[in-house]
Amino acid sequence: MATATHLLTLHEFRERYADKKPYYEYWFGEAIQKSVPTWLHGLLQAILTELFTRAGYRTAPELELRIDPDWQPKADVAAALIVEHPYPTRPIDIVVEVLSPDDRMSRTFEKCRQYARIGILKIFVLDPESKSAWEWSRATDNLERVSIMELPNGQMIGMTDVWSELDRRAGSATHQ
Numbered sequence: 001m002a003t004a005t006h007l008l009t010l011h012e013f014r015e016r017y018a019d020k021k022p023y024y025e026y027w028f029g030e031a032i033q034k035s036v037p038t039w040l041h042g043l044l045q046a047i048l049t050e051l052f053t054r055a056g057y058r059t060a061p062e063l064e065l066r067i068d069p070d071w072q073p074k075a076d077v078a079a080a081l082i083v084e085h086p087y088p089t090r091p092i093d094i095v096v097e098v099l100s101p102d103d104r105m106s107r108t109f110e111k112c113r114q115y116a117r118i119g120i121l122k123i124f125v126l127d128p129e130s131k132s133a134w135e136w137s138r139a140t141d142n143l144e145r146v147s148i149m150e151l152p153n154g155q156m157i158g159m160t161d162v163w164s165e166l167d168r169r170a171g172s173a174t175h176q
Contacts, residue, residue, distance in 0.1 A: 010069055023062060026072040032107075034074060035100035040128035043169050044098050045077055047162060048126075052079040055155035057093065067091060067118045073111060081153060091119030093152045099127040112136040112143065121152045131163045 007029030008016070016031065017024040023034040037045070049059040057079035064074045066087040079094040095115055097108060108125060115123045116138050123136035125143055134143035149157040 010072070023074050025064075025074055026070075028070050035103050037076075037098070038100055038128075040166065040170060041076075041098045041100050044126060044128045044162075044166055047165050047169065048077045048096055048098075049079075051157050051162065052077070052094065052151075055151055055157065056153055057081060057151070058083045063088070065092070065095075065118070068114075071114050071118070073114070079151075091121065093120075094122045094124070095120050096124045096126060099125065099129070101129065109143070113141065122149075124149055126162075128166060131159075131166075133159045133162075 008026075008031060009029075010026060013024075013026045013031055017026075022036050024031045025034060026032075045061045049061060052059040058081070059077060059079045061077055062074050063078040064072055064087055065078070066072055066089050075095040076098040077094075077096040078088070078092055079096075080088065080092040084090060097111060099108065112123050112125065116136060124146075125134045125136070126132070133146050133149070135146045135149070136142075137144045147159050149159070151157065
């Protein structure tokens with residue numbers, strides 16, 4: 001016997017899930033739990049916020065985007081030249097999703113499609129475990145591997161530098 005699913009209003013979502021960890025995102029009436037970040041995930045977020053800041057952007061990790069009232073994700077890293085407070089309600093320049101081992105690629109692809117739909121200029125997906133980076137292509141509706149993040153303001157961030165810094169900061173971290 002099928003059971004009816006109650007879709008949450010945005011108000012109900014905020015009452016139940018706002019500021020609670022683990023973080024949840026609002027996806028078309030559903031509360032979707034974000035993956036719990038690993039050590040490498042957190043380090044990569046810190047590195048990216050520093051690099052985007054050096055490239056001239058204002059940055060924030062886990063920023064809730066309130067651009068679409070039906071879909072309000074929390075970007076792992078968000079960057080914008082112009083900051084809207086307290087939450088962005090217009091498209092920002094860059095979002096990065098950092099993969100965790102329990103992330104489903106189908107959900108990541110859908111998230112990239114939604115970011116493109118709401119007008120985010122640059123969408124990147126980075127995997128700190130495999131040291132792989134992709135950019136969302138609107139032309140192919142797919143992720144394409146990149147070795148350089150070309151930013152909307154003309155700045156570039158080489159992925160070799162990002163992975164080297166991640167290795168340096170991870171130090172003698174071991175996988176168990």
